[in-house]
Amino acid sequence: MPTMKVPLLDLKPQYQSIREEIFPVINEVMEKQQFILGPNVAEIEEKIAQYCGSKHAIGVNSGSDALLLSLMAINIKPGDIVITTPYTFFATVGSICRLGAAPLFVDINPDTFNIDPEKLSGILNSLPGKIKSKIKAIIPVHLFGQCADMEPILCLAMKNNLKVIEDAAQSLGASCTLNGQAKKAGSMGDFACLSFFPSKNLGCFGDGGMITTDIDEAALKLRSLRMHGETEKYYHRYIGINGRLDAIQAAVALVKLPHLDSWAEKRLENANYYKKLFNNSGLEENIILPYTKKGSCHVFNQFIIRAQRRDALKNYLEQNNVGCAIYYPLSLHQQECFSYLGYSEGDFPESEKAANETLALPIFPELTKKQIEYVVEKISDFYRME
Numbered sequence: 155m156p157t158m159k160v161p162l163l164d165l166k167p168q169y170q171s172i173r174e175e176i177f178p179v180i181n182e183v184m185e186k187q188q189f190i191l192g193p194n195v196a197e198i199e200e201k202i203a204q205y206c207g208s209k210h211a212i213g214v215n216s217g218s219d220a221l222l223l224s225l226m227a228i229n230i231k232p233g234d235i236v237i238t239t240p241y242t243f244f245a246t247v248g249s250i251c252r253l254g255a256a257p258l259f260v261d262i263n264p265d266t267f268n269i270d271p272e273k274l275s276g277i278l279n280s281l282p283g284k285i286k287s288k289i290k291a292i293i294p295v296h297l298f299g300q301c302a303d304m305e306p307i308l309c310l311a312m313k314n315n316l317k318v319i320e321d322a323a324q325s326l327g328a329s330c331t332l333n334g335q336a337k338k339a340g341s342m343g344d345f346a347c348l349s350f351f352p353s354k355n356l357g358c359f360g361d362g363g364m365i366t367t368d369i370d371e372a373a374l375k376l377r378s379l380r381m382h383g384e385t386e387k388y389y390h391r392y393i394g395i396n397g398r399l400d401a402i403q404a405a406v407a408l409v410k411l412p413h414l415d416s417w418a419e420k421r422l423e424n425a426n427y428y429k430k431l432f433n434n435s436g437l438e439e440n441i442i443l444p445y446t447k448k449g450s451c452h453v454f455n456q457f458i459i460r461a462q463r464r465d466a467l468k469n470y471l472e473q474n475n476v477g478c479a480i481y482y483p484l485s486l487h488q489q490e491c492f493s494y495l496g497y498s499e500g501d502f503p504e505s506e507k508a509a510n511e512t513l514a515l516p517i518f519p520e521l522t523k524k525q526i527e528y529v530v531e532k533i534s535d536f537y538r539m540e
C-alpha cells in the first residue's frame with residue numbers, strides 16, 4: 155500500500171460539510187452583538203434536554219465547569235468525599251478537589267474502562283460508618299463513548315444515599331440498558347455533564363459544555379451559579395462563577411446537533427471495519443480490541459486498543475504518519491498534584507495497567523476505508539518485524 159497520512163483527528167472535512175450552515179448563524183450573532191447566553195443558548199439547552207431525555211439543560215462554558223457547578227449545586231465542601239475512578243480525564247477529579255473535597259477512587263473494569271460496580275459495592279460495604287457518612291456523591295464516567303454500568307451504580311447510590319453525577323463529556327448520544335429500557339447518557343443520574351470541546355462528538359469552535367438534570371430546584375440553582383450566583387442582577391444568593399455558554403458556541407452546536415447521530419453511525423462503522431480487519435490479521439496475541447457491553451450503544455469518541463509494546467508501536471505509527479494518542483498515560487492517583495491524597499503505585503492495578511497498555515487510533519467519522527486499512531497494515535507490519 156502507498157504511504158498515506160492518517161491524522162488521529164481531522165476536524166476540517168466535517169467543517170467543510172457544514173460551513174454553508176455555519177456562516178449565517180455566526181453572522182447573525184455578530185450582527186446582533188449579543189454574545190453571552192441569549193436565544194441560541196436557550197434553544198440548544200432545550201434541544202439537548204430533548205435529545206438526552208432530561209427535563210432541564212443548562213449551558214455552561216466547559217465540561218470541566220459542568221462538573222464543578224454540579225458539585226457546587228449539591229453543596230460539596232471541604233471534608234466531603236466523592237467517588238470516581240482514577241482512569242479518566244483530569245477534570246473529573248480536579249473539580250472535586252477544587253471544592254476542597256476528596257476523591258475516593260474505585261478501580262475500573264478492564265473491559266469497559268469504566269468504574270467497576272463490584273469493587274464499588276465492596277468498598278461501600280467495607281468502609282467504617284464515620285467515613286461512609288462523608289461520601290456525598292459518585293461520578294461515573296462514561297469513558298471513550300460507552301456508558302458506565304449504570305444499573306448497579308444507581309442501585310448502590312440509592313442504598314447509600316449518594317447523588318449521581320454522570321461525566322458524559324465523551325459520550326453524548328451513547329445509551330445503555332437500564333431496567334430493560336434504553337437510556338441515553340445524560341438521563342440517568344441526578345446530573346450529567348457534557349462537553350463541547352472540539353474533539354468531543356459534538357464539538358464547538360472553542361470551549362462549551364452543558365449540565366442536564368430533572369430536578370427543578372437544582373436547574374434554577376445552576377442557572378444562578380453559572381452567573382456568579384446572582385438571583386437578580388447584582389444580588390447574589392450563592393458564591394457562583396462565571397460559567398456561561400456563549401452565543402457563538404451555542405449557534406455551532408445547534409447546527410451540529412442534527413448531524414450527531416449520523417456522525418456516531420460513521421464512527422461505529424469505522425470501529426466495525428477496524429474489528430473486521432484486525433480479526434483477519436492474526437494479531438490476537440498482540441492487541442485487544444475495544445469491547446462493547448451487551449445492550450450498550452457505544453459512540454466511539456475514541457477507539458481504544460490495548461497493545462503489546464505500546465510505546466514502541468506508538469512511535470512506529472507516528473513515524474509512518476499515523477496519528478495516535480495515549481488516553482491517559484498516568485492514572486490520576488499517581489499525579490503529582492494529588493500526591494497529598496496518599497495513594498501509591500499498585501493501589502489501582504487495572505487503571506495502572508490501562509495507562510500502560512492503551513492506545514487511541516483514528517476513528518473520526520470522515521476517515522476513509524483506505525485510511526483504516528493503512529492503519530491496520532502498519533500495526534501488522536510492526537508486529538511482524540519482531
Ligand SMILES: *Cc1c(COP(=O)(O)O)cnc(C)c1O
Pocket residue numbers: 216217218219242243245246295297321323324348349350351361362363
Ligand atoms: C473532556 C472531558 C472533560 C472536560 O471537558 P472540557 O469541556 O474540556 O472542560 C471532563 N471529563 C471527561 C471524561 C472528558 O473527556
